[in-house]
Amino acid sequence: MRRFIQIMILIVVLTGCNKDNALLFTKKYVRDYQSQKTKELQNLSIKNDSLSDVIENNRHLVTQKDSVLLLLQEELVASQIVASELQKEIMVLKETIQGFSHSTDSLNHQLLAEQQKMLETQRTLKVQLSALQQVIVQQKQAISTLEFQVSQKTKNIEPVMTMKGYGGKKFTVVKISLSEYKIQLHLQEQSEAQPSLDYLKKKLDHMGEDVLFLMNAGMFTSSYLPKGLYIENGIEKVNIDRKKEGYGNFYLPSNGVFFITQAHEAKILKTSAYQYPTQQIKLATQSGPMLVENGVINSVLGKESPNFHYRNGIGVIDENTVVMIISEEPVRFYQLASMFKKLGCKDALYLDGAISGCWAEGRENQKGSNHFGPILSVCKK
Secondary structure, three states, rough: OOHHHHHHHHHHHHOOOHHHHHHHHHHHHHHHHHHHHHHHHHHHHHHHHHHHHHHHHHHHHHHHHHHHHHHHHHHHHHHHHHHHHHHHHHHHHHHHHHHHHHHHHHHHHHHHHHHHHHHHHHHHHHHHHHHHHHHHHHHHHHHHHHHHHHHHOOOOOEEEEEEEEEHEEEEEEEEOOOOOOOEEEEEEEOOOOOEEHHHHHHHHHHHHOOOEEEOOOOOOOOOEEEEOOEEEOEEEOOOOOOOOOOOHHHHOOOOOOEEOOOOOOEEEEEEEHHOOOHEEEEEEEEEOEEEEOOOEEEEOOOOOOOOOEEEEEEEEEOOOOOEEEEEOOOOHHHHHHHHHHOOOOOEEEEEEEOOOEEEEEEEEOOOOEOOOEEEEEEOOO
8 A cells, every 4th residue: 555655756746747746646545545444354354254154064074074984984893793793693604514425425325225225125025025926926826726626525415595784684595506507487377376485495306406596586466477577498488578667576677687688697787788689588577676787776765765575586696696685574675785795796687575585494484475477486596
């Protein structure tokens, strides 16, 4: 400022101006200059205030930054601690895995050893099984030989027995082979007033037959004629009855036919399935209902039926084996059917009830009637 004034005086001197005017001019200039500087100082003060605010804000930011850094440092320390713990756990886990690996190796060795033992045992068992199979074959051959010897010794024993069946009921059972015995059907002559088992037995004895068993062979009319198909010695004496409905047990679904072909094959078929020409049949009798069909008991035969009677029937195990059964006490249809199934009959046919009777050596008539229409006989060949 001082230098400025000196310059102004120098200008006045050099220009020849009045000193007073120069001073006035200088003062005015100084005032203007001071005013300008004052404004500049005020502006500078304002700027300083703003700069102070900025500095204060920066201080707050620095403080916050320090706090954040402190928190981050604390979290970093905590993370380092966690990482250290994890490393310890990883080391423990590695040791555990190594121990498990050793255990697995040991177990594998044990398993291999056990497998070797099992293979050796299997080989030993195969050898023993082979030897056992040879023994079984030898035993079967021995049994077969024994059975043949027994059959030769018992060939002439009459196959009539008493057996207990479903519900504890007793039955007379006759099981025969057509290769050893013959079955015949008999229909008494009209001149004989009362067809009977006793009369037929005497008649067969007179003819020289060795009688094993006699039994009524089916239902009959009031004139003692068979109800339904009847073929005797290849001669059809009564036609087959194919009616679907009617009165009595004969028409219970479904009735059927027991027959023996000229080729000596025993069969039982439902009436609807019987289609044989007469010339192929040696004997046949029709009755109903079927007791067993294809190994299954007829579904119409109730287990708890209130109807109890002396009952008889006939069944086939195969084409050469025939079973005849008559109850020794009143029974239900189902109990008779169950007896046939128990004996292995694939098919069985009901013959009659209430009046049913039989003759066998040493056995009385089954308390039924002694007068029948068709009668079957079993005689030794």
